[in-house]
Amino acid sequence: MNLVMPLLRHAAHHPDKIALSHNQERLTYSALMQRVKKIAHGLQQNGLSHNKIAILSTNRIEFVEVFLGAIYAGCVPVPMDPKWSNAEVNAILQQCEPGMIFAETAFTKHLVMQDRDTQLLTFTAEEPGSYDDWLDSLKPEAEVDNTNELLFIGFTSGTTGTPKGYMRTHLSWMTSFEATSEAFQLNSMEHILAPGPLVHSLSLFALMQSLYWGATFHIAQHFDAGKVLQLCKQIPNMILFVVPTMIESMMQHALPGQTQIQALISSGGKWSEASKKRSKEVFGGSKLYEYYGSSEASYISYIDVYAENKPNSVGRPFNGVEISIRDEHFQEVPVGTIGQLYVRSGMIFSGYYHLPEETASVFRDGWLKLGDYASMDMDGYLHMAGRVKNMMVSGGLNVFPEEVEAVLQQLPEIQEVMVFGVPDEYWGEQVTAIVKWSGEQRLTQDEIKKYCRQHLASYKAPKQLITVDQFIYTSSGKMARHAMKEYVKRVMI
Template identity: 75%
Template sequence: MNVIVPILRHAAEQPDKIALSDKHQSVTYSALVNRIQRIARGLKQHGLNHDHVAILSTNRIEFVEVFLGAIYAGCVPIPMDPKWSNTEVKAILKQCQPKMIFTEAAFAQNLEMQDSEAQILSFASEEEGSYQRWLDPLQPEAEIVDINELLFIGFTSGTTGLPKGFIRTHTSWIKSFEATSDAFQLDAMEHIMAPGPLVHSLSLFALIQCLYSGATFHILQHFDAKKVLQLCHRIPDMILFVVPTMIESMMQIAMADETRIQALISSGGKWNDLSKSRCKEIFRGAKLYEYYGSSEASYISYWDILAENKPNSVGRPFKGVEISIRDEYLQEVPIGCTGQLYIRSDMIFKGYYQLPDETTAVFQDGWLITGDNMYQDHDNYLYMAGRSKNMMVTGGLNVFPEEIESVLLQIPEIQEVMIFGVPDDYWGELVTAIIQWSGEQRLSIEEIKSYCRQHVASYKAPKQIITVDQFIYTSSGKVARQAMKDYMKRVMV
């Protein structure tokens, strides 16, 4: 199984159909395959064989060309996040040892200063770019040059530390593409947009799925709510793969019925129920889905927001996903009881790159240990209690921040919230809420406690509030928990 084969077929059967489009140009399937084959030929001519090819770039057509060209050549592409620090870039280059790096002019100088023997090719809008000069004399290869079981090495968004490399195979993503068709009842997959960074799993997955399906993928260099809505207005039946923070930004400026979006598919963070209700009103007629998954697991569960009434749920398992919720003794817990979630499917990742101990730690007899604490209801819907690594112990009792955050995000006055534990001589950890308010109105700590007690045990309610003007986010749109904790340590001294 290889993700490139259907793209080649689309180029033969519908050569003039647009595969990629951005504000500057559109690329047909035949032109895209021509570029893919030329890149693959160039990599082979430079002696690359199952080697690593790094891409340090913002969202652009060349990113897609190189990513697919590397796969066509049997190499392993490694998308690198432009928002990484110099320390992170240096560490990952040292770990992965790419033979060739494709990048933008803005990042090339920094890469040249790194201790790497890789050849660096710079994208440029003008013909003088080293990438364009390298590409011009190359002729396309008629046959698939090579096949590699590995699809790519991606990196986690690093919400709590240095990003970890995760290894994806062709089979795992092709099985995930099949799960999309089974779960999301889409009328047609003709136009797709995932306006987040292509270096992250959500957008990259949507991109490759789009091309695998023969649809048109619309590229934005970076997320801009106004530009997303304008594009959706111009192109009906758009399917959007987004994170909840993007939906919030779009709703702030959208007018009801001004767009004809076919579907909004949300992941990458819990989408709170209040926001979902507003979304139903603003984007009337659009299908609304939320799914829960991870870079390691791919799809785990999903639910149709318009058809199902399961507040605070993360949905029911995708077809082909086996679920097991276990206690600390690895025994399955009864329905309604919380335990750690284990999953098994053909969609899970192969392991962490060059981290054998960490890979071993997340697998148990073929089951992937997600690190998420869950419970399941009688209808097989899953509910998140929290991440094991985020768990606090206050007064000798376990508290999962995500559970409290989910409750507090139902309060209209709260725009964003993060719960964490502050060391305390009496409690062990003092449950603390960092809050960004949505307007001028503020709630007191007593009002916050009173609201929480209606939904969770009293010991889980925050005992203090810290107000911030804005949160720090990872480039994939999640709250950067470790960065926020570090910031709090500095301001609370």
């Protein structure tokens, strides 16, 4: 089934319900679907069927219209991140060969058009041949041929290399939407806000889920903690899909007990236990959930911050998700033993776009390899050890930076921390911590070591501390580990 079909039913049964809200602009389900139908007709009128449709835009209503219009036409939208370099944008365009490109004018200057017949439409009303002019010239058709198993192609943020395309199907996301209502005990799903970039899977998923359930999705141009809290004050019962760094920023602006948020649902990075504890105080009365997932796997596991006392766990599997912890020989390891994490469900992606070898490397006997080390306890709760690509070998022993970070984040003097390995002739890799301090008080190297030895093996304690004023983040709000490592290398030289 085409994912747009439920939206058409909402438009028929609740035509005046607000589907999208952005600043002072509102669009009802009826008006939204009229525009979606026109876009779909326009694409098919241009001879496009199953073609890729590129979207290069910040968060705005037009982004949503084109994304849905392409899906309804049976085409495949390809959202592209405006924060990518010009080289990355053009590499993706060359790889996908879109039939049409929709973009904000500010991002079109350096586009290299591979096919002269590819039409470029800009989201600027004053320009001739703009998106609005094109849309006004179209008429919605009663029927369109929209059969296509593929829903869209998303791309990773590219913080450690060229962005990699992942393919999602209609069925995989609709299965994921159903899992939301089963896992999160929400009073209602009327207003949803995901203030991250819509080109990233967390916010895009929240948007489509909102429309799938007939709710109102509130578009944020970019994340601003003060504006988010103000909007939540104006519209009580809001459900927020956020990353941990956003929660930290919101807590700096919010007054304890003064927010009227229905639920905070966190993903996109480990939510520290210290931050969860403060969130209970600041957002008292709000439901607090953390879930672990990925662009490739959708939902994997979740935890209710209030109901379940499992420190540093990312919870139990979602309904329909199978989890297996295996060794390097693909043999399951005993309960409590760390191994590589594999998942199997109806929510996982169908592969990497034009990368058959990459796809084959992550699938084995129907299981998807996540690239994470983890363990499962006796109660069925998942505990993450760390990313395969982040693991260090110090003194011949494996060290997961995420494990050390979780310990250091318990210190009130530390606001944020990242642990990584610096090449060392003696140790192989020297465990190093980059620290942003909470205030004026700073701990010494010996104090850090002494604290770590209460919770970690001695070889895991940082042997070097580097102080920074600020961390670098990806456009999706995650810590940019690769960029931070490069920054530190420049500082240390």
